Amino acid sequence: MAVYTQVGAEDMATFLDLYGVGPLISAKGIAEGVENSNYLVDSQGGRFILTLYEKRVDQRDLPFFISLIDHLADKGNPVPRILPDLSGQHVQTLCGKPACLIQFLNGISVSRPTSRQAFAAGQALARMHSAAADFSGGPPNPLTLNGWRQLADRLGSRLDSISPGLTDEVADELGYLSANWPDHLPQSVIHADLFPDNVLMTGENVSGIIDFYFACRDITAYDFAVTHGAWCFSNDGSTYLPALAAAMAKGYQDVRPFSIAEQQALPVLARGAALRFMLTRSLDWLETPADALVARKDPLAYRRRLSFFRTATSDSILGR
Numbered sequence: 001m002a003v004y005t006q007v008g009a010e011d012m013a014t015f016l017d018l019y020g021v022g023p024l025i026s027a028k029g030i031a032e033g034v035e036n037s038n039y040l041v042d043s044q045g046g047r048f049i050l051t052l053y054e055k056r057v058d059q060r061d062l063p064f065f066i067s068l069i070d071h072l073a074d075k076g077n078p079v080p081r082i083l084p085d086l087s088g089q090h091v092q093t094l095c096g097k098p099a100c101l102i103q104f105l106n107g108i109s110v111s112r113p114t115s116r117q118a119f120a121a122g123q124a125l126a127r128m129h130s131a132a133a134d135f136s137g138g139p140p141n142p143l144t145l146n147g148w149r150q151l152a153d154r155l156g157s158r159l160d161s162i163s164p165g166l167t168d169e170v171a172d173e174l175g176y177l178s179a180n181w182p183d184h185l186p187q188s189v190i191h192a193d194l195f196p197d198n199v200l201m202t203g204e205n206v207s208g209i210i211d212f213y214f215a216c217r218d219i220t221a222y223d224f225a226v227t228h229g230a231w232c233f234s235n236d237g238s239t240y241l242p243a244l245a246a247a248m249a250k251g252y253q254d255v256r257p258f259s260i261a262e263q264q265a266l267p268v269l270a271r272g273a274a275l276r277f278m279l280t281r282s283l284d285w286l287e288t289p290a291d292a293l294v295a296r297k298d299p300l301a302y303r304r305r306l307s308f309f310r311t312a313t314s315d316s317i318l319g320r
């Protein structure tokens with residue numbers, strides 16, 4: 001459930017007037033999502049998503065997200081623009097929270113992707129990377145080596161309460177990644193969280209890429225590793241799905257072929273991506289209050305992926 005802030009009809013109508021898209025017809029809270037409050041809004045002027053930014057998104061980062069999304073949309077990527085109001089302003093304050101009106105995109109997110117959907121997601125990711133190549137700026141990824149070390153320090157031996165031995169395993173993995181993390185691969189702005197729930201699909205086509213709130217500048221191929229890890233396993237991480245991996249890699253490389261160096265780095269990038277989600281999920285697991293409305297995601301689903309990637313080759317990651 002993700003409606004932390006209840007917006008009354010009068011406030012919503014006043015908000016829509018700023019954009020000249022009233023009057024309001026209906027507004028429904030959207031249950032999916034974890035970080036922000038989202039409403040599906042129908043008005044005389046069309047259908048929109050209203051997002052109120054709760055804790056995690058820093059209002060100071062919104063101009064970056066807005067210009068990145070505009071840049072990608074200008075180049076034909078299916079990303080939802082954050083709309084300007086009649087005076088050109090993109091961010092309002094609603095019920096005391098920063099709030100934006102966002103273009104609505106059709107489609108649903110799939111929970112068990114098919115190979116064709118994985119192909120389409122790979123293609124959409126590569127198109128986004130190609131389009132982002134001439135986008136300058138963007139903050140460095142806070143969730144890479146240094147960020148992982150800080151998370152591991154914060155979690156400390158509490159990791160063992162999730163699963164015995166996890167503290168040592170994380171320390172060993174950080175040692176490996178510190179020694180082997182590539183520093184010579186092409187970088188660009190990346191999505192950094194392209195899970196199936198952040199891709200809207202109509203049939204086998206990608207109709208929307210949403211949730212750019214982890215976007216940052218980092219190794220371009222790392223974004224493929226994040227996406228591959230999220231799409232190409234059973235949800236609990238126990239089963240690798242090589243047919244999906246082959247399809248995703250083909251879709252990606254039809255648009256943006258990997259260099260030899262990128263291909264060789266895939267196993268270490270995949271290990272880093274798996275550790276990233278294991279650590280952030282562990283933190284949520286241990287620090288989300290028991291009565292919170294959000295469902296915690298299983299960190300061990302990423303421990304299983306990590307264990308797969310420890311012996312994976314570039315070929316196996318590419319589904320060969």
Ligand SMILES: Nc1ncnc2c1ncn2[C@@H]1O[C@H](COP(=O)(O)OP(=O)(O)OP(=O)(O)O)[C@@H](O)[C@H]1O
Nearest residue numbers: 002030032033034035036049080103104105210211
């Ligand atoms: N532009 C859009 N067009 C259509 N539907 C959207 C759009 N943006 C969000 N949604 C719907 O709202 C749901 C929640 O959005 P989102 O995933 O961005 O939630 P969040 O809480 O902001 O982020 P997170 O998933 O990181 O918790 C999505 O699953 C999708 O169904």
Ligand SMILES: N[C@@H](CCO)C(=O)O
Nearest residue numbers: 193195277280281297
């Ligand atoms: N997509 C992430 C949550 C946001 O980082 C996960 O499934 O752990």
